[in-house]
Amino acid sequence: MEENKKKMTKKSKIIITIITLIIIAGIIVTLTVGLNFDLSYKDSNRIELYLQKDFNVSDIKQITDEVLQGEEVIIQKVEVYEDTVSIRAKEITDEQKQNLVNKVNEKYGIELSADSIEIESIPNTRGRDIIRPYIVPFIVVTLIVLVYMSARYNKLGMMKVIFKTIIISVVAQALLLSIMAITRLEIGILTIPLVITVYLLTLIGLTAYFEKQLKIKNDK
Amino acid sequence: MKKIKILTIILGIVLVTMVAFLGVYVPVQNRMENKVKDYEYGMDLKGSRNIRLSVDTTNNTTIKDENGNEVTDGENLTDEELQEKGYKKEETPKNLQEVLTEENYKKSKKIIEKRLNDLGVNNYIVSLDETSGDILVEMPENENTDSVISNLGTAGKFQILDSETNEVLMNNEDIKAAKVMYGSDPSGATSGTVVYLDIEFDKEGTNKLKEISSTYVSTNETNNTNTTNTDTSETTSEESTEKQVTMKIDDETIMTTSFDETLETGKLQLTLGAATTDTNTLQGYIKQASNMAVVLDNENMPITYTVSTNEYVLSDVTQDELNLIVYLIAGLVAISLIILIVRYKTQGIVNAFSYVGLASLFVLLLRYTNVVISIESIFGIAIVLILNYIFVNKLLSKLNKEDSKDKGTISIVLKDTYKEFFINIIPICIAVITFCFIGWEPISSFGMVMFWGIALIAIYNISITNLLVRLKEAKGGKSKDGRKQEKNDEKI
Helix, strand or coil: CHHHHHHHHHHHHHHHHHHHHHHHHHHHHHHHCCCCECHHHCCEEEEEEECCCCCCHHHHHHHHHHHCCCCCEEEEEECCCCCEEEEEECCCCHHHHHHHHHHHHHHHCCCCCHHHCCCEEECCCCHHHHHHHHHHHHHHHHHHHHHHHHHHCHHHCHHHHHHHHHHHHHHHHHHHHHHHHHCCCCECCCHHHHHHHHHHHHHHHHHHHHHHHHHHHHHC | CHHHHHHHHHHHHHHHHHHHHCCCEEEECCEEEECCCCCEECHHHHEEEEEEEEECCCEEEEEECCCCCECCCCCCCCHHHHHHHCCEEEEEECCCHHHCCHHHHHHHHHHHHHHHHHCCCCCCEEEECCCCCCEEEEECCCCCHHHHHHHHCCCCCEEEEECCCCCEEEEHHHEEEEEEEEEECCCCCCCCEEEEEEEEECHHHHHHHHHHHHHCECCCCCCCCCCEECCCCEECCCCCCCCCEEEEECCEEEEEECECCCCCCCEEEEEEEEEECCHHHHHHHHHHHHHHHHHHHCCCCCCCEEEEEEEEEECCCCHHHHHHHHHHHHHHHHHHHHHHHHHHHHHHHHHHHHHHHHHHHHHHHHHHCCCEECHHHHHHHHHHHHHHHHHHHHHHHHHHHCCCCCHHHHHHHHHHHHHHHHHHCHHHHHHHHHHHCCCCHHHHHHHHHHHHHHHHHHHHHHHHHHHHHHHHCCCCCCCHHHHHHHHHHHHC
C-alpha cells in the first residue's frame, strides 16, 4: 500500500514536471514568437473575381496554388448566385493578381480585366476581440460550479476543493494553449470549441475525482 | 415474444436512423424533395454579411448669404441664381482632418461593437484598419441584417435647433436614455397603436427642455381668416406666428414643431408613423424606433462612415469539409461500438443499436428544435455522443458484475448508473444551462446542443435502453457473456 502510494507520488511528480515544462515553454514561445493565428484573423489581401457562372472551389484552389505557390488562401463564394469568388491570402501582389485573372479567364472563358480589380486590404482581428464574448460566460459558469463543488464536497475541505478546481481548470487551458503555441497549431475557428471542450472535460474529471475522494472519506 | 419485441425496437431504430441520415423524399414538381427539416447553420458554417465601413471623404455643401449666415432655402437654386442673390456655396469635409486620428478610429470601432450588441446581433467580428480607419464587420445574415447595417455607420448626432437661427439648443450630451414605447392612439380617432421614441434627458437636459418648451410654445394666432362660402365648399386659411424648433438626427430634419405645454418631466416622446392596427406595420415602426433608440443611446461617432462594401460571403468551410467531419465522427462512433460489441457480445450489439438510435434521434431533435449548428455545436454533438457512450459502457459493466439479472436487479443497476453518471456531469449541466442563456450565438448554440443531448440521454436511456436491457436479460442468472466478462475482469 505504502509502495503504491510512493509510486503514485513519483508518477504525479513526473506528470506535474512535464506539464510545468510544457507551460513554461508555451509562455516563452507566446512571448517571443507569438501565437500562430490562422489567415482569417491575420492582416491579409483580398480580391474578388466575378466569374459569371457557378464554379468549384477546388478549381480555384488549383489556380491559387499555382499562382501563389501554395501559400495559405481562403476561397469563398460571394453573394446568393455564388458566381463571384473571393480570394484571400497573406499578400497578393499586382503581378499575382494579373496571373490569377489570366488563369481564371482561361479556365472559365471570360474576359476579366486585372485593372478593374482592386486588391483590398483586410485588417487583422485582435485575439482579445475573439475571446471577449466568452470571458463573462466562463466566469459565471466557473463561479456557479465553484459554489456547487464547495457545497457538494464540503467534507473534503471547501477551500481545498475550490483551490483544486481553479488550479486544475487553469492548468488544463494553459496546457492546451501551450501545446498550440509550441506545435505552431493555428489559432482559428477550432480553438474556442477546443477550449470549451477541454474546460468541460476538466470539470467531468474533477467531479469524478472528488466523488471518489468523497466515497473514500465516507467509507472511512 | 421477447425476440419479436427486441426486433421491433431495433427495426424502429433502423427506421429513425434512415429518416435522420437519409431523409424522407417525396416527389414535388418533377423533383424529389427531402421532407425532413434542414439544419439551421450558424455564421461560421453558412456565411456572413461582410460590411466595410469607410471613412467618409465627401464634403458637406452649405450655402451662406453675404453676411456669412447659413441659408436653408438655397438648396434648389442654380449657380446663377445663387450668384444673383449674392449667396456663396461652401464645401466642408464631412470628416475634418483633425478628427481622423487612431484614437477616434478605435472609439468608432467600440461604438459600432456596442451598437451591434444593443441591436441584438448575436455573433459578429469587427476589425479595424488603424491606418485608413476602415472598419470591417462580419455578421450573420437574417431578416434584420439590412436594418442593422443602416444604423451602423450613422453618426447618431441628435440636435434640437431653433428653426430660424439654427442655434443648437440641445444635443446628444443632454440625453440620458432612449427607448421605445407604444400605446393606443392618443387622439382616439382610431383603435390603432402608436409607436413612440421616448428620449429621456439628464438633469441639465431636463432644465433645457423645460426652458425650450416654455419658449417655443404653440401660439396659433389667427391673423387673417378668409371664409368663402359657395354652394359646395368652405375655405379657411390660418397663419401662425409661433417660434419653432427643428429636431435633427444626423443632420436630417425629423420634424419642425412647437410645444403645446411646458415639458417638466425631462422626457420627449416622438411619434413614429401613424396609428395602426396592422401587426407588420407596427413591427416595422417598433424596429425603426428601436434602431433609432440604440443609436441615440450610444455615444455619437466621432467620425462619419459610409458603407463601401456590403456583400454576402459564404463560409470557407465547404460542404465537403463538413461531410468529412461527419464521416470522422461516424467512424469514431463505429470503432467505439465495435469495442462495445467485442466486450459485451450480444448485450453489446443490442446496446450498439440503442446507441445509434439515440444518435439518430439526437440529430432529428436538433433539426426540429431550430438549434443553430456552429463549429462549437459540432463539438457539443461529439461530447454528447461521448457522454452517452460512457453511460452505456458503465451500465453494461455494472450489469455484467451482477449475479442475478431479474427485473429488480436491473432496476437497481440502472438507478445506480443514472445516479453516478448524472452526479458526475452536474457541473457540465450547470455550464450547459448557463451557456443556453448567453446572447452570443456560438456559445448558446453549444449550450442548446448539449442541453438537448443530455436531456435525450436521460429520457432515451431510461426508456429504450432500459427496455432493451430488460428484454435481453429477461431471465434470472448471469449470461454467458457476463460470466466471460467477469473472468476477463478478474484476469485484469
